[in-house]
Amino acid sequence: MIISVNIQVIVSVRSYMSAGVKRVIIVGSGPAGYTAGLYTARALLEPLMFAGYMSGGQLMLTSDVENFPGYPNGVEGPSMMLEMREQAEKFGLEVQDKNVERVDLTERPFRLWVEDIEYQAESLIICTGAEAIWLGAEGEDEQRGRGISTCATCDGAFFKDEEIIVVGGGDSAMEEAIFLTRFASKVTIIHRRDVFKSSKVMFDRALNNPKIEIRKFRTIKKWLSDENGLTGALLEDPRNGEIEEIMCSGAFIAIGHKPITKFLDGQLATDDEGYIINVENTMTSVPGVFAAGDVVDKRYRQAITAAGMGCQSAIDAERWLENQD
Ligand SMILES: Cc1cc2nc3c(=O)[nH]c(=O)nc-3n(C[C@H](O)[C@H](O)[C@H](O)COP(=O)(O)OP(=O)(O)OC[C@H]3O[C@@H](n4cnc5c(N)ncnc54)[C@H](O)[C@@H]3O)c2cc1C
Incomplete structure (x- = not known):
């Protein structure tokens, strides 16, 4: 020894x-x-x-x-x-x-x-x-690289004609969401508050994009999946704890x-x-x-x-x- x-x-x-x-x-x-x-x-x-x-x-x-x-x-x-x-x-x-x-x-x-x-x-x-900063929501680790990403430029093209969500409220989130509309049939931006860090011009661009929906006061409570990958998420309203389900096959976390x-x-x-x-x-x-x-x-x-x-x-x-x- x-x-x-x-x-x-x-x-x-x-x-x-x-x-x-x-x-x-x-x-x-x-x-x-x-x-x-x-x-x-x-x-x-x-x-x-x-x-x-x-x-x-x-x-x-x-x-x-x-x-x-x-x-x-x-x-x-x-x-x-x-x-x-x-x-x-x-x-x-x-x-x-x-x-x-x-x-x-x-x-x-x-x-x-x-x-x-x-x-x-x-x-x-x-x-x-x-x-990349991740959310740490339940199910996230398992779905990293199987539907959940932090880079739209890298992974956006994998979601042609699919519904995806973008989490975040800054310029990156708006940019990623707008970019992703080239591929996705619908992009939902999920943001925990009603105040956005993004510039007004980027926010307006996202708001006026017909493929983008913006959901305020929503956080990701849990990612949902099956054997093929991501299927959706449970969203929580932080004001009252109400839960709803959203379907998506891809998610991009853009919180920094x-x-x-x-x-x-x-x-x-x-x-x-x-x-x-x-x-x-x-x-x-x-x-x-x-x-x-x-x-x-x-x-x-x-x-x-x-x-x-x-x-x-x-x-x-x-x-x-x-x-x-
Ligand atoms: C999930 C995912 C998918 C991606 N897909 C693509 C893609 O398809 N195409 C694309 O172009 N880009 C993609 N990217 C982005 C790409 O990976 C990065 O832009 C690129 O890796 C950055 O390279 P880098 O050399 O600067 O640093 P990194 O790849 O981040 O490497 C940093 C290195 O530093 C080391 N390190 C950190 N601290 C220390 C320390 N104290 N001592 C010694 N070593 C240390 C780490 O071990 C690591 O090896 C993706 C990123 C992610 C997260």
């Missing part, structure tokens, strides 16, 4: 010592991270990636991806992410499926802690994404996203929603620290845009490092 503990300690110390100061460390393993990994590996920067608690990122949660170029028959999200990883590893990306717990960006080399081991890097690429930046402990400039602000191309407020993908981008939030930004961040990091040499 004592021997195995000692061996573990020795291995940990060695892994830190052998790591030395890396040229680049990538944090996060979604499309942005793997693309940054591929480019920095091919540029011979010997990148190290901490893939995080959800290796592969958000696409590990979905089934079919039909809008990533190069897959004419679509591709399963998890398969695509495994292929991205395989491709980057082939060129030398080293991946550790671990979370970065904290960082010190006050001086170079930058310091990162992973399971209490310290790593150092001349440059960092942060690709930790953003997580949360960028994953807690481990940075406020050391990079962010906007008021917590998204990292890139001040020069993909470089953040700290020179030598770059950021890419959904942790920066609250507008597009797509695999292809995250991958594109991952490529940009790798090229930016490479050029920045060259100028420091």
Whole structure:
């Protein structure tokens, strides 16, 4: 027993010592991270990636991806992410499926802690994404990706001529609802209050769309389903607890996203929603620290845009490092 503990300690110390100061460390393993990994590996920067608690990122949660170029028959999200990883590893990306717990960006080399081991890097690429905020209603976990989604651009086309609901009262909810009318026969917006956060112009656009119905003072009490997926929901009126049933085969939750930046402990400039602000191309407020993908981008939030930004961040990091040499 004592021997195995000692061996573990020795291995940990060695892994830190052998790591030395890396040229680049990538944090996060979604499309942005793997693309940054591929480019920095091919540029011979010997990148190290901490893939995080959800290796592969958000696409590990979905089934079919039909809008990533190069897959004419679509591709399963998890398969695509495994292929991205395989491709980057082939060129030398080293991946550790671990979370970065904290960082010190006050001086170079930058310091990162992973399971209490310290790593150092001349440059960092942060690709930790953003997580959609879910309602947490009964039955939601089971129907994620089987009818309930948080991305209309990604999944709207699966609901041609079907009735769907959108939950939320902000601009995103209005935008998603309007977009979804291209496919759905009817879209019902469910909102818990009668006051909407959305701009008046977006609200009016939704209100005047003949395919959209807006239901105020309604919350989702429970999602309903059968063996084929989502069939509807029980709606509750928060004013008096009255329950009614609504039929739908798809639902989109549009109540916001949360960028994953807690481990940075406020050391990079962010906007008021917590998204990292890139001040020069993909470089953040700290020179030598770059950021890419959904942790920066609250507008597009797509695999292809995250991958594109991952490529940009790798090229930016490479050029920045060259100028420091
Ligand atoms: C259900 C669903 C379906 C979708 N379908 C599509 C689609 O069909 N087409 C499309 O283009 N887009 C789709 N999207 C959106 C797409 O998944 C995202 O835009 C994309 O994954 C963003 O990539 P990213 O690399 O920025 O971050 P993410 O994919 O979010 O990856 C973030 C990574 O950071 C890691 N991480 C977080 N914190 C730490 C830490 N402290 N240390 C180390 N690692 C950390 C996580 O483990 C994860 O690997 C979908 C999203 C969802 C949720």
